[in-house]
Amino acid sequence: MAAATETDQFPCVLTVQVPFPTTRLASVALQSLQVDKELSPLVRRTFTISPPVSDADTTSDQEKTLHVEYRATTNRMLRVAVNSFMESLNLVIEVMEHLDADVLAAEAHSS
Amino acid sequence: MAPLYALGCEGSANKLGIGVISHDPETNKTKILSNIRHTFVSPPGTGFLPKDTAAHHRAHFVSVAREALRAAKLSSPKDLSCICYTRGPGMGAPSRASPSRRAPCHIEMGRVITGADNPVVLYVSGGNTQVIAYAEQRYRIFGETLDIAVGNCIDRFARTLAIPNDPFPGYNVEQLAKKAFFKADGTTKREPILLDLPYAVKGMDCSFSGILGAADLLAAQMRKQDAILAGGGETVFAMLVEITERAMAHVGSKQVLVVGGVGCNERLQEMMGLMARDRGGSVYATDERFCIDNGIMIGLAGLLAWETGFRTPFEDSTCTQRFRTDEVHIKWRTD
Numbered sequence: 001m002a003a004a005t006e007t008d009q010f011p012c013v014l015t016v017q018v019p020f021p022t023t024r025l026a027s028v029a030l031q032s033l034q035v036d037k038e039l040s041p042l043v044r045r046t047f048t049i050s051p052p053v054s055d056a057d058t059t060s061d062q063e064k065t066l067h068v069e070y071r072a073t074t075n076r077m078l079r080v081a082v083n084s085f086m087e088s089l090n091l092v093i094e095v096m097e098h099l100d101a102d103v104l105a106a107e108a109h110s111s
Numbered sequence: 112m113a114p115l116y117a118l119g120c121e122g123s124a125n126k127l128g129i130g131v132i133s134h135d136p137e138t139n140k141t142k143i144l145s146n147i148r149h150t151f152v153s154p155p156g157t158g159f160l161p162k163d164t165a166a167h168h169r170a171h172f173v174s175v176a177r178e179a180l181r182a183a184k185l186s187s188p189k190d191l192s193c194i195c196y197t198r199g200p201g202m203g204a205p206s207r208a209s210p211s212r213r214a215p216c217h218i219e220m221g222r223v224i225t226g227a228d229n230p231v232v233l234y235v236s237g238g239n240t241q242v243i244a245y246a247e248q249r250y251r252i253f254g255e256t257l258d259i260a261v262g263n264c265i266d267r268f269a270r271t272l273a274i275p276n277d278p279f280p281g282y283n284v285e286q287l288a289k290k291a292f293f294k295a296d297g298t299t300k301r302e303p304i305l306l307d308l309p310y311a312v313k314g315m316d317c318s319f320s321g322i323l324g325a326a327d328l329l330a331a332q333m334r335k336q337d338a339i340l341a342g343g344g345e346t347v348f349a350m351l352v353e354i355t356e357r358a359m360a361h362v363g364s365k366q367v368l369v370v371g372g373v374g375c376n377e378r379l380q381e382m383m384g385l386m387a388r389d390r391g392g393s394v395y396a397t398d399e400r401f402c403i404d405n406g407i408m409i410g411l412a413g414l415l416a417w418e419t420g421f422r423t424p425f426e427d428s429t430c431t432q433r434f435r436t437d438e439v440h441i442k443w444r445t446d
Contacts, residue, residue, distance in 0.1 A: 091169045098173045101188055104180065108187070 010044055010071035012078040018066040018089065023053055025096055026064035032092050033068070033085070042073040043081040114142070115192040115418065116185065119410025120176075122168045123197040124237060125151040125159040129175045130407035131183035131191075134414050141223045145182035146400060146407050147175050156273035158266065179406065195413025198434060217370040218243065218250060219415060220401050220408035227366045227395040229446065231358045233351060233383070234436075236371030236404075237262035240351070241436060242315065242358045248441045253358040254315030261347055262373045264319040268326050268343065272336055279403070284340055285376050291341035306342035310350060315357060317350045348379045352386045365392025375402040415443040 020026035030047050038045050048067045068085065072078035097103065114135040121128040130146040151167035153159045180188060218232050232243040232250070240256035259267075262281065269280035274287065291303035308325050311318040326343050333339070355367055367387050369380060374396055384394040401408065419442040 087166075087169060091172060094173045095176075099176055099180075099188075104188055 010073055012072045012075045014070045014078055014082055016068045016070070016082065016085070016089075018068070020064050020066060022061050023049075023064050026066050027053060028096070029066055029089070029092050033088055036088065038081065040077060040081065042077045044071045045069060045081070045085075114140070115414060116144075116183075116190050117410040117414035117417065118176075118179070118188075118191050118194045119406040119408065119413060120194070120196045121404050121406050121409045122172075124404055125153075125164050125167075126404045127151070127168045127171055127175055128404055128406040128409075129172075129179040130405060130410055131179055131185065132407045132410040132414065134411065134418070136418050141411065143407050144184070145179045146405055147179045147182065148403075148405055149175050150279065152277045152279075155275045156270055157276075158270060159276075193413060193417045195409045195417075197409055217402075217408055218368070219412045220370070220397070220405075222368065223411065227368050229364065230366035230368035230395060231355060231362060231364045232368045232370060233355050233374070234371045235261050235351065235369065235373035235379070237266055237373075239371060240317070240319070242354050243436060244358055244362045244364065245441070245444065245446075246362075248444060249437050250439070250441060251437050252435075253361065254317070254354045257313065257316050257318045258320040259323070261319055261351065262371070264323045264347065265343075265373065267323055268330075268340075271327050271330055279372070281373060281376060282399075284344075285378065287337050288340035288344050288378070290337040291335075303341045303345075304338055305345060306338060308342055308346045310346055312350050312353055315354055317354060319347060322346060344376075344378055348376075348382050351379065352382050355383065356386050356390070359387075359390060359392070365390060367392070367394045369394065369396045370402060372403045375399045419443050 018029065020029060026049050030049060034047050046069045048069075049064050050067060051062075051064065053064070070078055070082055070085070072081060114133040116131060116133045119128075119130050119132060126148055127150075128146070128148040131144040133142045133144060134140070149167075149171045151159055151164050153163070185191070217234055217236075222228070222230075229245060231253075232241075234241045234243055238260050240261045241252050242254040243250045243252055245251070265284055266280045269276075269284050274280055274283045276283075290297075292300060294301050306329060308329075309321045311321055322343060326339055329339050330336070359365070359367065365387070367383055369383060373379065375398055380394060380396045383396075387394045396402070421442070
């Protein structure tokens, strides 16, 4: 019943799937994106990682996909929320590319 | 014990500043390893909008951070004890980037740079105008603006006159205002003609919106920009000196520390110096590297808090637009 009202109130849905090469990077992305709360009451979002992260594989190199599901009352709200999410995602990935500990270490070696 | 290192990030207004600072808890020695800043400069006649500022910070964050780390010459980012960021106050959108609050950060930086140990602090910037003194592990607000900040007053008047925002409006205003102190030949000194502007000190507080309104009216009537700027400067700085002097008399301090972006105005420093000298004291001020929002002040306050055991779990690392100076527990000072 609760699920039905959720779909009624937030009919516009978009799921963004972002593949990451390792579990660590996927978890880092999830944590950094989740910390900024969704400001609009007209938008709901949920984060999941698949396949699910278990305690055992936090250091493994298994590929993981970050699923971000956005639900909004109108398509306009959905567009605004997803656009802003994309900007944050872009920064997170840029930071991973240039400022991760292993990237900086590799750079220090080559220079 | 080896010194501790911190990376500080500040981006709660139109400047993105990142720096690395070290502090040795045993010797209390502080060392600045890097201090990189990139400013979002909006076209003349316009202010910086949150959306554009956020886009600027996102675009430059990685390059500024890399430069700060490279200039600091740390062997590995793993040497950093903590990463500190500005929790507030500031604009919501750009802040998204151990949280610190800007006023204590400015104050700690000023104390380290100038060596003033327990001054009355005038914190003057685009968003803040406060007279602050330390008492029992809080920076307490003695007086403040009742409406807009003094820096906001200056910036908005600069916008009225379409004065360029590069490097920052306050600097250009200061250079223009200086002209009023010289005759037309540019070398002979003279007393500037002071225009009649409201002088709004109310007890320990002051107000700047009326002065801005009056200056806007004058600007519409006359062309002598330097006279209006000089008159406005003399008036608002006199107000600030007055409330600072009252706070000094109250707490019995002979030191004044001027921090925040407006603090690099040399005329304000000079007027404050005259007042402090009359009281047998002195004024401490820093230059634009440390006055204006920067990463290392955030790093320093964050690192001092870290040393007293302050930690922020990742899921609590949020930002807020409202954060009062006296909300912060200054655990690292014991005097």
